[in-house]
Amino acid sequence: MSDDTDQLLRRILTDVLGLKPxxxxxFDADTGLFGHLPxxxxxxxxxxxxxxxxxxDIVIEDDxxxxxxxxxxxxxxAFAEAKRTGA
Amino acid sequence: MTPATWPCPLPAGGAAREYALVFDRGRQHRLLIVPALFDESNRLRRFTVEVMRRLDGAGIDCFLADLPGCNESLQPLERQDTTDWTDAATAAACHFKATYALGIRGGCLFTPTGLPVWHYAPVKAASILRQMLRARILAAREAGREETRELLAETAVVSGIELSGYRLGADFFRHFEKMAPASRAATIAQEAVGGSGLWMRAEPGEDSAQADALAAILIAGIAP
Known part of the structure; x- marks a missing residue:
């Protein structure tokens, strides 16, 4: 599950940020996202x-x-993995 | 590719000129395109025009019409209702003598009736609003203000709301949030086009392989 989430998250970031394959x-755990990428x-x-x-296949509440x-x-x-485990 | 204008009906009667980008050589096959909405319209505009260039090359006239209150329109967005956009798309189809229509993302909610219609990656209005409300909540939080979805939605149906810089009227919000694409259209899912949808990009992008694929599907349907 965890490897799967990691790969899916990388793919989603690739799609949203238009990254090259x-x-x-x-990206590692310390790679900055919000506030680091304009x-x-x-x-x-x-x-x-x-x-x-x-x-x-998760629901993220605003809070x-x-x-x-x-x-x-x-x-x-970490957030995505916790969400998937809890789902 | 040329700029054109067309008469768009006003709610109180009469008409205002709206803008359209057209490839018009008076050919037999004529496709009206209802663009994606709000933020997604900017991110998908170049892609949309790239598809139009390919259709033109295949002998199909195509027309990318502004909805009133959007893109180059001089009409105030906050005074639009959903029926105005449906009427606008119908009027554009009539003016340009469209024989087919294509909706892109949120544009699928407003494709005219009475024509063979394709929907590319159609989306429910509720999904569009959900994302725009979330963006507003995130921006407010960054600025040190707490806003909740429930309160924003309550305000929106009474006095309208500004989301991602788009000022939506109360009537529009009420009617729009219930809208879903009609099932009579032929749906073109992103999987058929390949790659990931350009509407989710943080910055407007383009992808010639996707433009080729979407154009090929339309060409096969229009002029096999």
Whole structure:
């Protein structure tokens, strides 16, 4: 499950950020996202979360979204994995 | 590719000129395109035009019409209702003598009746609003304000709401949030086009392979 979530998350980030194939493979737990990538504004983050919901088959409540979870790839992955386990 | 204008009916009677981007050589097959809505319209515009270039090359006239209140329109968006957009698409189809129509994403909610219709990656209005409300909540939170979806939706149906820079009227919001694409259209899913949908990109992008694929599906349906 965890490997699967990791790969899906990289693919979603590739789609949203328009990355070249393989570019997201270089992301590690500390890679900065929201607040680090200028193209990842609130509209793009909203799109990213919608894609997460659709492709990971989870529901993200607005009050679950905080700066910490969006700040790094590791934070977002931990959130997505916890959501999938709980679902 | 040329700019054109067409008479779009006004709710109180009369008509206003609206803009359209057209490939019109007076050919037999004529496709009206109802563009994606709001933020997605910007992200998909170049892709849409790339598809139009391919249709033109295959002998199909095509027309990308602005809905009133969108893109180059001089009409105020906040005064539009959903019926105005349906009427607009119908009027555009009539003016350009369209023989087919294509809706893109949210544009699928407004494709005219009475023509063979394709829907590319159709989306429910509720999904569009959900994402726009989420973006607003995130932006507010970043600015140190707490907003909730429930409260925003309550406000929206009474006094309208601004979402991602788009000022939507109360009537529009009430009617729009219930809309879903009609089932009579032929649906073109993203899987048929390949790759990932360009509407989810943070920045407008393009993809010639996807434009080729979408155009090929339409060409096969129009002029086999």
């Amino acid at each position: 393989g570019q997201a493979d270089g 193209e990842l504004d609130s509209m793009a983050v909203a799109g990213l979360l919608t894609e997460l919901e659709d492709r990971l 679950e979204i905080d700066g910490e979870m969006l700040e790094t790839f590791g934070g977002l992955l």
